[in-house]
Amino acid sequence: MIFREATRQDLPAVLALLADEDSVVDPARVVTGQAHERAFAAIEADPRNEILVLTDGADGADGAGEVVLGCLQLTYIPGLGQNGQERALVEAVRIRADRRGGGLGAELMRLAAERARERGCGLVQLTSSKRRTAAHRFYERLGFARSHEGFKLHLEP
Template identity: 90%
Template sequence: MIFREATRRDLPAVLALLADEVAVPDPASISVGEAHERAFAAIEADPRNELLVLTDEADPAGGSDAPGEVVLGCLQLTYIPGLGQNGKERALVEAVRIRADRRGSGLGAELMRLAVERARERGCGLVQLTSSKRRTAAHRFYERLGFARSHEGFKLHLEP
């Protein structure tokens, strides 16, 4: 397994993972819109954001169009500066996904272990995440990894 920063060529595979938690959509069937392109460019340009992928094979060229390479999982890490935690950054984990046909094989735990290690190496004092209340299996997964339910989360959706 290779854990690396995503490249633009990984975008269809990442969007496929985010699109369906039950099926395994073909990345070639995913439409990458202008908004996706802008968001990816912003993440790529921001030193406080990382889109990370777990793949099944090394790719010296750095992209998922290498023969045989498959993106098996992804997540986004955002590093947030703050005055709490003695001024240390906190890492926010978002958009964690493992391909539906590969769940239960330990890949999710490995992906999260690598993300936590990355945050630790950066000097973060805390790793945090939120998960939809409907994703009860994900909640059990995060608790098995040592994450504690410590806060209630609130969201306000802003319509254009």
């Protein structure tokens, strides 16, 4: 397995993971729009944001290339709380539907937490949709605590 920052070439595979968490979506069938391109470029250019991928590490000798098995986005947030330490916000955590249950998600989250620790973050936080009960059990097994109630306000364009 290889854990690394996503490149522009990974964008279709990341979007495929985000498209449907219950089935495998072929990245070749994913349409990347201008909004996706702009968002990826903005994340890539921002030193406080990164999209990370976990791949199978294939060398591509057979022409297949490596397969993105999981992804997440880390955003580093400065703040006055936590004695001025940054915190890491984890979003868009996904593991390919056909590869779940083998520890890849735990490894992805472990590596992300280690990356945040190396950067000096005092904590890692995330939100998860209330309907994703299996994900909640997963995060709790990793040591995340339900410490806050989250709120969102969708803004109309």
